[in-house]
Amino acid sequence: MKTFQLDFILLLIIYYGSPQNNKIFNLSAIKIDHLLRTELLEMKVPKKTKSICPRCKKHQEFTISIYKKGKKRTLAEGQRRYLRKKRGYGSQPKEVFHKNAKVNKKTTPLLTCSVCGFKKYGRGQRIKKYEIVTK
Numbered sequence: 760m761k762t763f764q765l766d767f768i769l770l771l772i773i774y775y776g777s778p779q780n781n782k783i784f785n786l787s788a789i790k791i792d793h794l795l796r797t798e799l800l801e802m803k804v805p806k807k808t809k810s811i812c813p814r815c816k817k818h819q820e821f822t823i824s825i826y827k828k829g830k831k832r833t834l835a836e837g838q839r840r841y842l843r844k845k846r847g848y849g850s851q852p853k854e855v856f857h858k859n860a861k862v863n864k865k866t867t868p869l870l871t872c873s874v875c876g877f878k879k880y881g882r883g884q885r886i887k888k889y890e891i892v893t894k
């Protein structure tokens with residue numbers, strides 16, 4: 760376990776810059792620990808897996824793809840409200856978020872049943888590179 764953590768710290772050094780660059784020392788111990796637990800660098804996922812299908816009510820073969828956000832509808836009520844709030848109607852305008860502590864965005868796998876086409880989401884993870892491998 761300890762050697763694994765040391766390996767990971769070395770990887771982090773490679774990833775965030777060498778100690779000569781003094782970049783690694785800017786990260787606090789808490790943040791490094793957080794990164795060790797939550798953020799992976801690379802993950803390879805097989806294109807097909809077996810999982811339970813709620814529609815077929817048994818295990819089926821699922822194909823994995825990466826979920827992508829749909830296009831924003833500018834006339835949707837929530838979007839109109841957000842734009843009004845950002846402009847600041849009758850008060851201070853809503854602040855734009857800048858203090859982002861996270862390094863990577865979450866990648867959500869989308870699983871599709873090969874028999875009935877039922878779609879379900881997998882667990883989203885913060886990974887720099889999420890790769891789907893065909894065998």
Ligand SMILES: [Zn+2]
Pocket residue numbers: 812813814815819872873874875876877
């Ligand atoms: Zn199914």
